[in-house]
Amino acid sequence: MKRKIALVLAVLAAAGLLSACGAQAASPSSPAISSDQILVAYFSNSGNTEEVAQLIAERTGGTLAEIQRAVPYDDLQAEAEEEINAGARPEITVDVEDISDYEMIFVGYPIWWDEAPAMISTFLASFDFDGKTIVPFCTSASDDIDNSLHIFIELCPGTTIAEGLTANDLDDVEPWLDTLGVLAD
């Protein structure tokens, strides 16, 4: 059985020891992708994004990996906004055994102040996604995903960025996965 290893990534990322994901594209020109090549990475503060991530993993057969902040916020409202505005990359933990196993990486998060939480920037900067496809998704109170997508373009210039989903309605998930061509039988 494969052993998953919890990685504390931000320090390495900050030290430049991990390569940032590398050009961009807009759609998943995916040849057939098998379920074991799909990773569903997500950060969720209060469970909404986690529910979507679990549905994506269930319907694609992909592997779930929760992104967590290594050090929980003392004051989420104050600290989280400040680190987004500062472009900070807080330390995270995420269980990913070997990123090279995956060709399609879903990346999910709640919208915070119309942006992705800073942990998502840490995640994107911590692995080499060059040549892979990243599929963003989010949940929110009302804002859509568009304003948060700039970090994917900035941090993953060698990566295909597929059309993302604002997944506030679970009924939208399956048609979107179908469009991406990754619905399991």
Ligand SMILES: Cc1cc2nc3c(=O)[nH]c(=O)nc-3n(C[C@H](O)[C@H](O)[C@H](O)COP(=O)(O)O)c2cc1C
């Ligand atoms: C600190 C904070 C900031 C938020 N900022 C926004 C926002 O700018 N726009 C929005 O539509 N929702 C915003 N929300 C609502 C969350 O995006 C929404 O509740 C989301 O589904 C939470 O996902 P989670 O349960 O996975 O953490 C915010 C929530 C929090 C806690």
